[in-house]
Amino acid sequence: MPVSRAIVWMDSGQASVFRFGADDLAQDRLRADSPFLKVDHKAGRMHAGRLAADLDFLDRVIDSLRGTRAWCLVGPDGTKDELVGYLDRYKDRDGHIAGLRAQLHCISPMDRPTGDGLVLQARQAAEAPRS
Secondary structure (H helix, E strand, O other): OOOEEEEEEEEOOEEEEEEEEEHHHHHHOOOOOOOOOOEEOOOOOOOOOOOOHHHHHHHHHHHHHHOEEEEEEEEEHHHHHHHHHHHHOOOOOHHHHHHHHHHEEEEEEOOOOOOOHHEEEEEEEEHHOOO
16 A cells, blocks of 8 residues: 555644555554654754744645655644644635644644654544545
8 A cells, every 4th residue: 555644743843744555554664763754943943932833844744645644743842733723724715734634633742742642643633534
């Protein structure tokens, strides 16, 4: 099966995108130390002093999800809300963004990505009902 699912872990300083398929999940090959993409937020902290969201940071995360049919968004702080707000704001203007918003299956807290935590989130995403 092609890689069609993803987990995005993000905090105010970075985002890691983990893409996986059914074979990866069945063999527990989802590892926290090998993301598909890691993006650093270079414009400063998104919530320290209420700086505006770095749109390039969010765009790179969104672009990395092309071809994904189901995904989860996890992380320790409100940066997840920045990405969801961005998706909501632009879903009427861009088909890819609208599709991603519809394919977002869960938003959950997770302090740091660990292999076990990612596999658990991946299993929950795989069992989530399709809309």
